[in-house]
Amino acid sequence: MHASFRVFWDAKIGSSPEEYEDAFWPEAAATFARDGRFAVADGATESSYSRHWAQLLVGAVGGQGYTRRETLIRHLDELRTEWSTAHVNPSQPWYVAQKLELGAFAALLGVRLIEDARGPRYHAIAAGDCCLVVVRDGAQLRAWPVEQSTDFGSNPILLSSVDPAAEQRAFLLHDAMPLATGDTLFLMSDALAAWFLREAEAGRVPWATVGAFESGDDEGFRAWVRELREAGAMRNDDVTVALVAIE
């Protein structure tokens, strides 16, 4: 099993690229002969240092390969410590210090490809409202953990950088499914995922639209996202989609 990966992203209107708070793994287009690891995370607008938290979370999946609940939970407390110590500064204004105490929050979706005697399959882990869609033979085979567009809200339960990992165990969901050559996996943060599921529910083929962007066509992707936002078809939020094609 070979897998090729490409990713597109855009900061929300009104924010600079430096203020983009999603994160993804790997950092650029790549191909994998085995053990492909992919992740998308979405840092919450209302928390501070949420991009760093999102980056730590995608690193846990991509760098460490943690796509099981127990292993990620064990690692989460280390990430919390790393996040906290990075931002301690006694001369911070009161509001930065209080936001730090409230913690950063992020949704996480991680996918690991595995091939053994039973054939190729994925293991996925998720917390919050990033969404994995599997497309096979021109049809949507699976949407997970969010299954319908109406399930997206603006108050998801997300992974916290200050709450003990043990308290967050229930937020983490695990999924696994056999894969076939020709499958495409779409890993999306919520704004694009909500549009994607709505389109599919209306009988259209959003995977063809998103899948048409070639690696490197960042400008084309951003222009398309801008059109959707201006038409009111997509919420103005940071957007990320990672495509994993099974070859």
Added chain:
Amino acid sequence: MYQAQISRGNPSAFVFLVDQSASMREPWGAESGKAKADAVATILNRLLQNLVLRCAKEEGIRDYYHVAVIGYGASVGSALGGSLVGEDLIPISRLGNNPIRVDDVTKKVDDGAGGILEQQIKLPIWVDPKAENGTPMTAAFGYARSLLEPWVQSHPDSLPPIVVNISDGAPTDGDPTAAADAVKQLTTSDGSVLLLNINTSSAAGAPVEFPSNPEVLPDDYARLLFAISSPLPPYMRTAAAEEELRVDEASRGFTFQGDAVATIRFLDIGTRPVNMAAVDAPAT
């Protein structure tokens, strides 16, 4: 309507009106031994603190809002102290960076194992308690309109501003209904200005949040404030329901002895995790 997205390029506005009349020296019904003026100052400082925190990021405070804090009692005008004396509608970054002082307060918190922990927290103070003279609420609504009329003209596509009036509800300059209506008649392309009332009363009674029926309220003052409160627009009802507050289509932006922070908890400036706490400062 009420769908404009708040951004730094398209901010919204808050005008807080604070009753500072002599009647605010009377005890507060919800917590005996505490004057209403103290309760109002605490509520207001908590509201401002939470509003600043909603806009605070690691690099500073993003100007999603312009904010005015207007006192009414001996006179009607800015209630801000320190370096903000006399200032009306200001960007929220200016507010957040210039409290009068930041108090260190000890708060008792549940340690999760049946015990109590003491936690040191910082409580920014913008307004100190004050209680003098009458209650010129009608004049205060007129003042709010004078601030917001030019503001909506210069921000024609903004999410409509919100006026939050914190009072025991006993005006001394006549029926404020017409002046309140004049505030609510200001509009942007996205809807009319909203008027929310927080009633800190001497009357005893269970807290009431966003009622749809004035019959549940204990006195005429509460019913007056209920009557001039805006119905909650759909975006607030949706968000309030997500906060597990019971609301319906007739719910008004009114709380009686309730959780005042609830009145701003559902403001939408982006993803807010349901498991992220509001800052719950102690009632000092």
